[in-house]
């Protein structure tokens with residue numbers, strides 16, 4: 380087994396050496412080593428905080444001020460993983476940008492850990508948004524999350540938009556909300572223009588963003604998948620590595 384893992388790692392490293400435009404898709408698996416729990420596992424965020432799951436549905440969130448207040452309180456006390464740092468996996472991917480090979484990094488994560496690790500803001504597509512910023516559901520007001528949390532800590536249970544009085548929410552895409560059209564377009568373009576698609580820490584089960592993998596494969600890009608478990612698109616990949624992301628990435632980025 381060891382030797383086949385080693386040869387897969389060597390094969391992935393060679394494909395990366397040969398590539399000139401790499402598009403990366405990352406999912407929750409790259410952030411677990413930063414201490415961000417999954418959502419539905421035994422210690423999952425939503426298993427432990429069912430109110431947080433309910434608050435991730437836009438209809439409940441908009442309808443229920445008490446639910447919003449509970450959610451703001453959880454955020455303000457740091458229960459929704461406010462104080463996490465990038466790990467070896469995030470930091471390794473910065474190397475691909477340094478080598479001039481990174482086309483676009485698409486992430487399903489909402490933790491901004493890629494940017495904090497050093498990947499340029501302009502290279503990242505946050506397809507499901509970010510918890511580090513807050514926005515108004517009715518107008519264009521947006522600010523750093525901390526601005527809203529300071530208001531919560533100062534005694535406002537459900538801070539409203541300072542511009543229009545509307546409901547504020549983290550700038551994540553909630554259940555029931557559409558993805559941002561421009562982000563989807565950037566992701567599709569990145570899939571069409573890359574010569575290597577590197578999918579990391581995602582089961583590739585979430586549609587429509589998982590489609591970037593077959594789109595890239597179809598136009599001739601090589602596909603490399605690094606994930607804890609098999610995915611539904613392993614058959615399209617030149618190399619599949621099922622092992623620890625933090626262990627594997629430093630060995631393949633060059």
Ligand SMILES: [Zn+2]
Nearest residue numbers: 515518540543
């Ligand atoms: Zn507003």
